[in-house]
Amino acid sequence: MSTETNSVAADGKHRLHPSVIEDSSAGEAGVIASELMAEEASLLEAQAASNPTKSYGATEINNQQTDDNGGYALPKGKLYLLISCVYMAVFMSALDGTVVASLLTVIASELNQVGNISWIATSYLVSSAAFQPLFGKLSDIFGRRTILIVCGAFFTVGCLICATESFTLLILGRFIAGCGGSGFTSLGTIVMSDLIPLRDRGVFQGMGNICFGLGYASGGFIGGLVADWLGWRWVFILQVPLILVVTAVIYFFLHLPEGSPGLGVQGEDVHQKLKRVDFLGASLLVAGLISFMIAASLGGRIIPFTSFTFIGLLLLSVAFIAVYTYVELYVSEEPILPLEVLGVRTVLASSFANWFFTMGALAYTFYVPVFLSSVIGLSPTQTGLRLVPNFIGVSGGSLAAGIYMKKTGRYWPISAVLGGVAVLGSLKLLTFSPNSSVFTQYTITVLPGIGYSCMLTTSLLALIASVPMKYQACTTSIQYTFRSTGSTIGVTVASAIFQHILQIKLNTKIHKLVSDKKLAAKIISRALASSLYAQEAPEYVRDAIRDSYQAGCRGAFVLSVATITAGYICLLFMKEYKLHTSINRD
Template sequence: MSTEPNSRACEQHHHLHPNVIHDSSADSAGIIASELAAEDGSLLNNNILKSHSYGAIEGETPDSYEIDDPHGGYALPKRQLITVVSSLFMASFLAALDVTVVTTLLTIIASELKAVKNISWIATSYLLSSSAFQPIFGKLSDIFGRKFILIGCSLMFGIGCTICVTDSLWWLVIGRFITGWGGSGLTAVGTITMSDLIPLRDRGLYQGLANICYALGAASGGFIGGIVADTLGWKYVFILQVPLAIIVGIAIYLNLNLPAGSPGLGAHGQDIWQKLKRVDFLGSFCLISSLMLFLTAASLGGRDIAFSSNLFISLVAASFVLLFAFLYVEAYVSEEPIIPIELLANRTVLASSLTNWFYTMGIFAILFYVPVYFTSVLYLSATENGLRLVPNFFGVSLGSLSAGYYMKRTGRYYNLAVAAGILAIFGSYRVTLLDTQTSTWQQYLMLIPQGLGYSCILTITLLALIAATPMKYQACTTSIQYTFRSTGSTLGVSAASAIFETVLGSSLQRRIMNLVKDPEEARNIIAKALEDTNYVHEAPKYVREAIRTSYDEGCRGAFYFASVAVVIGVISSLFMREHKLHTSLNRD
């Protein structure tokens, strides 16, 4: 999972609201299990847990599985394991790259298609579908099997990219939507599949590698997109992804042969129609619709839709109505809910989910507004801005791998969560102290502490969930994590944007009105300053410092919000329990 922001997108799009929903964090949840009943003081009733048919074998709902002939604790021979895991890493890389590679080329694509007014939908359509559909893939893979869903998502990703090779804006939007649908399945089910393959004790190390692949895809998207667009044209950005998606699908088809007893095999003894009857279509509709409306409101609110408008209020109200309908359906209607709501009564599941939610809110708010600060307050160029974000990638990589290695060696994670929390709090607090006197070397190191802490906590919460839930719930618990993480990233950036806009607008109103005697001229300056971060370089000299100071105050408001969110996330992590990390898929 990536924590790397799309720095070039932040630099090239001058309006102050996010064009896209940054959701690169959503790749790092994967669940396997031990026994929930063993947790002292669990709020879950075992009878309730056993009431859901989540077993891979028809008519059975086992609390544990016996994997036939595990290869040294792994589910596949070494050669096949390496091939499958490498393919899943490639899928993760593609899903992350496809987000940032397009946002970098938005203005080029929109200009060629003569669709500048609708530019945001090119990127937003991918991220809306990616975030909204991720929660349902866990249960689908329980029913149809991991291999079937992964191959289908690879095919969908390739078809979506193919549709994007068009001269029509709305066909491009549809293609992006389908690509996001497929990409979300590749990341979600890919993570679940690694949990089917790898023993709990080693799972964190592999997740660290997956996080690096996702971060690398997100970080390199702008660079790769620029080169391809300049040399071959923007359509080849999509064309070149098709064969890679096909390769991933073929590799999965030939090598993902899970052993008997694995929950990743799907339902046994049932034809396609029997499996379709097990799908919770009503619950899926309510959840997907709720998330789509919520994410649309969050991503467009304040930019294309006023927060006080009837449309924004209606979107939010409808999303909550559908959310409550989803909760009712899952609790009282569905025989096989896509997300068992009662799992959230488990202390570790709830704590880790809230940890991810608040951490992601805070970290993504920082990652979005630090570049804005560098550009509008420190007057840094796009290149200088981008270079200062590079060390964060190495911090994320080090944190993910170190956390995985620590847990592999010690079999513990709680103390590491506490240490990661201290580091994240320090890092987020340090960002609030960023000012014009901050030295260059500090600017380069600014994002490393929270990057380290956040990447550690992603891997830690993964292992905590693996140890806290029965194996039959591994895919569904992953879905819970994706839901919290995707909404957390969107809500964090949107809330930070609202705070930023409010503080910035108030400060500009106060300062510019005091400097400019002509009310009409003052309003024009304020409007331009609100629309374009680069206007601070073009404004009349006598108001530049006022605009710069206003941006400083606006960014600082966003930073304070981020810091508070991280602190709440750290507090949430303290409620997780320490569980045993097994060294075999059979929990030996």
């Protein structure tokens, strides 16, 4: 590790040098984090000495209070109430991302906007990914409670705006709700790190992952049920009282102990805190991510990959991120995301593991159902039943990882084992065929699901443990940004591969069977438009359509294997750090 911890810029201000976070390949677990904390303390002491009137944040949590609570930040009663509300917020954030899945055509038709149907879902996903990196640093300045209440306000206002007669306002409401929802997801994780010792943290994170999975999986079903019963606007209206209850509990009960980084900067008024916000860096980062997410979300479907619009969005995204990187490294005094932490090997490894694993998981999650319905010919109900074991596997993997870490205080061994299980499970996808047994149909996604959920839990704990407490919020935001962009890239690239292979195979096979070019074109067009067409197409082309869909799905599965393997390799580069049994990491 470099002995030079800071440098003095031309303006005389102390700045952290990127090498301060440089990882070392030697040394025992926890040494690097300890060195970082010592270096950070020295820097803060120097700053405090130069300006004794200014508070540079708490550095030591109230030991007596945490000891009285068994190492936790709050008494068990308040703790469980708060964690339950955090889980509810995470559930609703995930649910709102998929709640319109079954309502797209209904909403677009009523508002006469069928041509713009994709924006109903895209607007929420784009804002969720774009604003997620900001919440960690903002909560370090203003405090977790304040920013969570702001997220509750955004989510509430967004849902109310969605109950509108205007398509434009609906898209705006979805965008605003996405800002609040992404804050709940990332800050929910950050707050749990403020409340719960790392040794126990995995169990709570596992249960949080279950809540997120339940919300994500049930969104379409709940949305359709409420819409049939009360109308689609009530899908958004009914979320408001629930989120208001969550926000109220956070307001009244989230009181962290003295010294917690979750309290934000102490001894400064709102104006002084606002001066700490890196508005330039935040604007550049959000602009870059929005450009990228729009290109990734609409590329290949609404915007052709070869179009000027798609290429322009990617170039714009690269330009914004490049300028953002320069600003964060050389201009901003308090970067919105301290890029130097990416010099810690475990931070970088866990972030890229999340990126690649999530790409692969989303690819098979989308195309296993397509395979079951179009190739094997199962009904929607039969397809849905075969996906239930995947949720059980994901829940079990996440909880098992948490329990293992609680009992052993380690995360690397189970990461290595279950990450390998995910790779083997993804390879099994390549053998999936119409002749696969019913047992295989039910269990095809279980192994990769177990490995993926384990990775989510262990990599998060590894990331938090590898840096000082001051950095736990911003590094968590970094990982969630990798995860959200990875999910969009996975779906987009898998869709592009699937559509490309499907079109080539259909053109080749159908033209061999059908001599009439007009009829062949009609069959190909209908087969491309609906994955269920194979069940009603003329008998003599059904096998050709099924074979084409099987080839397209296999292309998506190859992407899953490649990205999950890459994620597993990244996972192995994480180092083992100490998981403390108290919030005070001493």
